[in-house]
Amino acid sequence: MGKTTGFMEISRQDRTYAPATDRTQHYQEFVIPLMTSEVSQQGARCMDCGIPYCHNGCPINNIIPDWNDLVYQGKWREALAVLHSTNNFPEFTGRICPAPCEAACTLNLTDEPVTIKTIECAIIDKGWEEGWIEPQIPAHRTGKKVAIVGSGPAGLACAQQLARAGHNVVVYEKNNRIGGLLRYGIPNFKMDKQIIDRRMTQMQAEGVVFRTDSHVGVDVSAQSLQEKYDAVVLTGGSEKSRDLPAPGRELKGIHFAMEFLPQQTKRVLGDEVPEESTISATNKHVVVIGGGDTGSDCIGTSIRQGAASVMQLEILPKPPEKEDKALTWPNWPNKLRTSSSQEEGCERDWCVSTKSFEGENGQVKKLNLIRIDWHKDKEGRWQMSEIPGSEFELKADLVLLAMGFMHPVHEGMLQEFGVELDGRGNVKASTCHYKTSVDKVFAAGDMRRGQSLVVWAIREGRQAAKAVDEYLMGFSELPR
Numbered sequence: 298m299g300k301t302t303g304f305m306e307i308s309r310q311d312r313t314y315a316p317a318t319d320r321t322q323h324y325q326e327f328v329i330p331l332m333t334s335e336v337s338q339q340g341a342r343c344m345d346c347g348i349p350y351c352h353n354g355c356p357i358n359n360i361i362p363d364w365n366d367l368v369y370q371g372k373w374r375e376a377l378a379v380l381h382s383t384n385n386f387p388e389f390t391g392r393i394c395p396a397p398c399e400a401a402c403t404l405n406l407t408d409e410p411v412t413i414k415t416i417e418c419a420i421i422d423k424g425w426e427e428g429w430i431e432p433q434i435p436a437h438r439t440g441k442k443v444a445i446v447g448s449g450p451a452g453l454a455c456a457q458q459l460a461r462a463g464h465n466v467v468v469y470e471k472n473n474r475i476g477g478l479l480r481y482g483i484p485n486f487k488m489d490k491q492i493i494d495r496r497m498t499q500m501q502a503e504g505v506v507f508r509t510d511s512h513v514g515v516d517v518s519a520q521s522l523q524e525k526y527d528a529v530v531l532t533g534g535s536e537k538s539r540d541l542p543a544p545g546r547e548l549k550g551i552h553f554a555m556e557f558l559p560q561q562t563k564r565v566l567g568d569e570v571p572e573e574s575t576i577s578a579t580n581k582h583v584v585v586i587g588g589g590d591t592g593s594d595c596i597g598t599s600i601r602q603g604a605a606s607v608m609q610l611e612i613l614p615k616p617p618e619k620e621d622k623a624l625t626w627p628n629w630p631n632k633l634r635t636s637s638s639q640e641e642g643c644e645r646d647w648c649v650s651t652k653s654f655e656g657e658n659g660q661v662k663k664l665n666l667i668r669i670d671w672h673k674d675k676e677g678r679w680q681m682s683e684i685p686g687s688e689f690e691l692k693a694d695l696v697l698l699a700m701g702f703m704h705p706v707h708e709g710m711l712q713e714f715g716v717e718l719d720g721r722g723n724v725k726a727s728t729c730h731y732k733t734s735v736d737k738v739f740a741a742g743d744m745r746r747g748q749s750l751v752v753w754a755i756r757e758g759r760q761a762a763k764a765v766d767e768y769l770m771g772f773s774e775l776p777r
């Protein structure tokens with residue numbers, strides 16, 4: 298374990314942010330890392346509990362107590378090896394994971410969990426700085442060919458594992474760049490895109506071939522993949538945005554978050570966004586509908602673009618400021634959280650439903666809203682009802698819909714493959730073998746489990762790789 302009495306002697310210390318007034322002037326990352334000596338001290342706080350709840354709280358079961366101890370002892374390279382044994386991309390999770398591990402940490406019982414995510418990020422960033430991360434070229438080639446459709450974290454993790462097992466892996470991506478939502482969902486200020494490029498270079502050296510601008514079901518037929526490859530893995534994400542079909546929805550200035558966010562990342566990366574399709578928050582009153590991560594990313598981007606005001610609306614009730622640990626620990630608690638983007642200057646309102654959008658000359662100008670009451674019915678199910686007389690209006694020149702995603706896009710690729718869907722419209726496949734209803738076609742990540750998190754996508758990509766390897770070779774030495 299770290300230092301036996303470390304948790305009693307050393308206080309929790311975490312990364313800080315550059316001041317909001319500075320960081321909103323640009324689109325670069327703004328987290329200020331701890332010094333190496335400070336990270337080692339934080340590692341010393343880990344108690345190496347008999348039952349490490351953090352290990353279970355982490356969806357990829359990162360072996361957290363071991364690397365905490367190694368960091369405390371200054372054995373960074375060994376810590377990197379332990380970290381990489383369960384996580385292909387700690388530089389992604391170390392930046393944008395919500396860290397359910399920290400909610401599960403025993404020290405969270407007193408609100409002072411080990412700064413696990415910060416330590417994870419420090420280990421991997423040091424690994425890259427020191428040049429310790431090199432391609433792992435397989436000793437043997439199997440001659441088997443695998444196509445992976447979608448280059449988000451699930452596709453990338455699956456591709457890296459399969460390439461290291463000696464298979465020839467080709468990743469098809471419809472966008473012009475690799476990364477899925479890591480690239481075009483999560484803004485640059487939360488994760489610099491060079492971080493994806495550097496991994497991509499490593500994976501190319503390991504034998505992975507990337508085909509961008511290749512839309513399966515449009516430019517590339519499903520049939521051609523089935524004919525050319527020994528296995529196909531579908532990791533196309535959950536891209537069907539949830540809409541708000543209220544009167545006035547057709548007005549100009551109402552957009553899905555995923556129409557707005559990729560444009561800004563493209564600009565940052567030097568792409569031209571055509572004038573006629575530009576969605577800009579500059580000098581506008583922006584209303585973001587939806588209270589999750591996607592909504593926060595719309596807020597941070599709008600503020601950087603120079604919005605006149607930003608308001609975020611949520612239909613659910615305001616969560617409690619503090620959780621009841623006895624009821625929630627070690628699980629992820631429902632409590633009020635404030636993201637770095639929300640901190641930068643937006644207002645928030647809860648229990649609000651949109652009745653209609655109103656405009657002038659075809660352009661949205663305001664929202665007609667009503668307050669909601671949430672109560673349980675006789676069967677104990679939550680129901681909502683409008684509070685009579687609580688109608689109000691909100692000025693809006695730009696409305697961003699960030700209410701989540703329904704399921705993967707069914708038209709095109711999924712229809713061509715003819716894979717069976719589950720009750721929620723996701724591709725049906727179990728987490729045992731990740732096989733779809735169609736021979737030699739597998740599915741993982743948000744396309745299989747529905748909208749989720751990067752860390753779950755990495756887990757599914759790794760597990761699907763093992764399942765594919767077993768299918769191709771009859772056995773697999775890949776970790777699950």
Ligand SMILES: Cc1cc2nc3c(=O)[nH]c(=O)nc-3n(C[C@H](O)[C@H](O)[C@H](O)COP(=O)(O)OP(=O)(O)OC[C@H]3O[C@@H](n4cnc5c(N)ncnc54)[C@H](O)[C@@H]3O)c2cc1C
Binds near residue numbers: 511532533594741
């Ligand atoms: C705005 C936003 C912010 C988020 N922030 C966070 C966060 O901070 N932390 C976190 O953990 N999670 C976050 N998430 C969720 C997280 O990004 C996803 O859960 C994760 O990326 C899913 O990974 P995936 O590989 O399954 O799919 P995706 O990342 O969605 O990748 C799927 C890829 O497949 C491609 N594709 C789809 N169909 C085809 C086809 N037919 N042919 C070729 N290519 C195809 C797509 O273009 C895409 O590149 C966020 C999501 C959004 C939308």
Ligand code: SF4
Binds near residue numbers: 357391413752
């Ligand atoms: S991947 Fe997420 S849950 Fe796992 S250790 Fe890292 S921050 Fe914690």
